Amino acid sequence: MKSHTLENLTDEDLMVRIQKADHGAFSVLVKRHTKMFYAAAYRVYPHISDAEDVVQEAFLKLWKRPEIWKADRGAKFTTWFYRVVINMAIDNVRKKKNTKGSDVLDRVIDTSADQLEQLEAGQQKQLLEIAIQALPERQKIALNLCFYEGLSNKEAAEIMEVKVKALESLLMRAKAGLKILLLRQGALSGHAQDLSGDGDKQKGKCCYG
């Protein structure tokens, strides 16, 4: 089958072909989803080459053993593959923690409040990243899937293999935790100051409750 017709196939149809060692179908699937899964892996562990390695490893695993995806279970390919990629990324984080120590979390611990105050507005991203990485693992994944990957609560719950209520609870706790961290770092009030120009007043309002 020519590649332009393969491109019209759904992910699930491509997987059926991949299970018959159709490299063309695999190629279409890789081109279709690499960027999306790279972003998902990066958000779990914000390191470009590690995120790329995770995605590459996940796709090669899929190519080597395509039978691990079961069409009859009715799950969408992307839902299932998100789970694969995220689990591999988490494993990667754990390995790094064991070998190097938690560099992202260390950054949170090592960065004092004074140092954080000195950071300029352009560094808010960094503060945010540090705060997100400091969240408990499941809260972070829930936030990533729902807020950044744009998945519905149901899909995210399916990926995390929890009930929707449990996912909502994780999300709430993630946001609450983030607010506390960001307020402590000054990033949240700083942001409000930039927007409103009433930083002091806003600081008073910006308490989590």
Place this chain on the structure above:
Amino acid sequence: MMGISKRGNVVMGSNEQLEALLSIRDVPEMRGDLESRILQASAAQLHVKRRQFNFIDAINKGINSVLDCVLLPSPAYAMAVVLIVGAVIGLYSGAEIEGGELVMSYANIDVGDDMESFIMASENFEYGDYL
């Protein structure tokens, strides 16, 4: 929670601030060759798969070619099968000649009791006995 400040700027509640802050998070571009690296690595695995497959295929082909040498061409094979089947049927149904005086069947000889009589009978059984 959202309001207007004295200066006319938007004053955001902590939830809105958080949402706004969360939205600035971005992911740096991956290196452009990631897709091609994945495809190259998978193609290398495909090559190994094919090599393994070809090895098995070669064995199968070898076996088939040997069998082709041994097996007879189809018409002769069919004739041989007919003859063998006919012989087997003839053997197991016994040598029963209808309308004749002699009704001889190996099956009628009590082999279990007297093996010698069976051998004798079979040895002495000649073409003339049919007539």
